[in-house]
Amino acid sequence: MTDASPNVADPPNGAPSTGATPTEAATRIGALDALRGIAVLGIFAVNIIGFALPGPGFAFPRITGGDGLLNYGLWTFVEFYMEGSMRGLFSLLFGASVILFTERRPPDGATAGIATLYYRRTSSLILFGLIHAYVLLMPGDILLIYGIAGLFMFPIRNASPRSLMIAAAAIAAAFMAFSAIEEIPEISETREITELESRLAGGATLNEDEQARIDAWREDREWRSPAAQQREIAERTGDIATLYMSNAAFVGDNSSISGLIWWAIDAAMMMMLGMALFRTGVLTGDRSREFYVRLMIAGYAVGLSLRAFGLWERWDADFSPLVATPWILQQPARIALTLGHVGLFFLLWRAFHAKLPFRALGAAGRMAFSNYIGQTVIANLIFTSVGLGLFGSLVRWQIYLLMASIWIAQLAFSMLWLARFRFGPLEWAWRSLIYWRRPTLRRAPA
DSSP: OOOOOOOOOOOGGGOOOSSSSOOOGGGSOHHHHHHHHHHHHHHHHHHHHHHHSOGGGTTOTTTSSOOSHHHHHHHHHIIIIITTHHHHHHHHHHHHHHHHHHTSOOOTTOSSOHHHHHHHHHHHHHHHHHHHHHTSOOTTOOHHHHHHHHHTTGGGTTSOHHHHHHHHHHHHHHHHHHHHHHHHHHHHHHHHHHHHHHHHHTTOOOOHHHHHHHHHHHHHTGGGSHHHHHHHHHHHHSOHHHHHHHHHHHHHHTTOHHHHHHHHHHHHHHHHHHHHHHHTTTTTTOSOHHHHHHHHHHHHHHHHHHHHHHHHHHHHTTTOTTOOHHHHTHHHHHHHHHHHHHHHHHHHHHHHTTSHHHHHHHHHHHTHHHHHHHHHHHHHHHHSTTTTOOTTSSOHHHHHHHHHHHHHHHHHHHHHHHHHBSSOHHHHHHHHHHHTSOOOOBOOOO
C-alpha cells in the first residue's frame, strides 16, 4: 500500500489564525513539517519497489529483485523498519491536520463555513487520488483512501483523546481478529492442497472436486509465477495503450467496495490516533524528553520484536503460505513501530532542528503533496514505457541507489522552490480548490 499525507499550512499548537486562508511558513509547526518530510521520503522506499519490480517483489525477495546478501538485506531492512510505519506516520499527520484545519476561523465575510471548506478539502483529495491512480499511473494511490477516510473525521474531531485512542485500539483488535479468521482457514486449505499435489505427483488419480480445488488454488497464486512476471514486464514496458489498460485493470481490481472500506478503516484508525496524539501535545513536541525516550523504547521494543519474529518465520519457512503470524500481528507491529519513530524523531528534533538536514526535511514536508506525486512521475519516467522502460531490469541495490538520488533531488528542489514561493505547486492547486480563490504563490521581494 502506498501513501501521502498532504499538508495544510497551520498556526502553531492548533491556535486559530485570523482567517481560514493559508498562513505563512513562519507560523507553521516546523516539527510536523520535518516529520512529514521523513514520511514522504520513507514511503518512497516502499513504493519504488512497486514501480520497479513485478508484484512478488514486495513480499517475496527470492522470486524477484536479485539474489545475494545485499539485495536480501535491503529487502529485510525495509520490511523490518519501514513497511507500514511510513504509512502510519502519514496517517498520524493527516489526523493532526484535521484538527489544525478545522480549528481556524473562516475569514471575515466568507460565504463558506469551516464544514464546507473541510469537505471541499476531502472531496478534492478524492479527485486528486483518481487522477493520480488512473492518469499518472499510480496503482497504489493513497490519496483516494485518505479522502474517503477524511470524510468521517470531521464529526469526531472534538472527541476526547481517550475516546479516540480507545476507538483506534478497537479497530486494531478487529483487524487482528479478522486476519486470524481469514489466514488460519487459508493455511488449512493450503496444507490440504499440498497433500493433494503430493498424491497427484505420486501417480494418484484425483476426483473432479479435488482437481478443481487444486486448479483454483494455483490460479489464485499464478501472479507469483515467472510467466506472470514476464507478462507484467511486457505490460509495463510495452505500448502506451497496453500500459494504461493494464494499470486501469489493476486499480479497478484493488478499488472494490470491500477493498476501499478496508483501507479507509485502516487509515481512519491511524488518523484518530494522530488526532489524539496532537491533542495531548505528542505531535507538537510539547512533552518531556523522558516521555519521548520512553515512547521510542516502548514502540521499538514491541514493534521491532514483532517484526523480527514475523520475518524470522517467513525466512525460516522459505516464504511458505503456511505462515500466518506476520499478517495477524501486522497492525500492532506497525502501530508500535510508528510510535517508536515519533519518539526518536522528537529526540533528534530537539537537538538538531536548526541544522541543514532538518531544514531540508521541513521543506520536503511542506511540499509533501508535490513530492509524493513527483515520485510517481519520476518513477514512471524511469521504469515504464512512458520513459526508459527499466521495469523488471534492475535489482534491489540499483533501485535503492536511484531512490537515494531522487531523495537528494527532492530535498534540494523543495528548499530552492520554497525560497521563491510560499507553497508547493500542488499545495497551491489544492488550496485554490478548497478556498475557491487563488492564494498568492510567489513570495514578496525582501
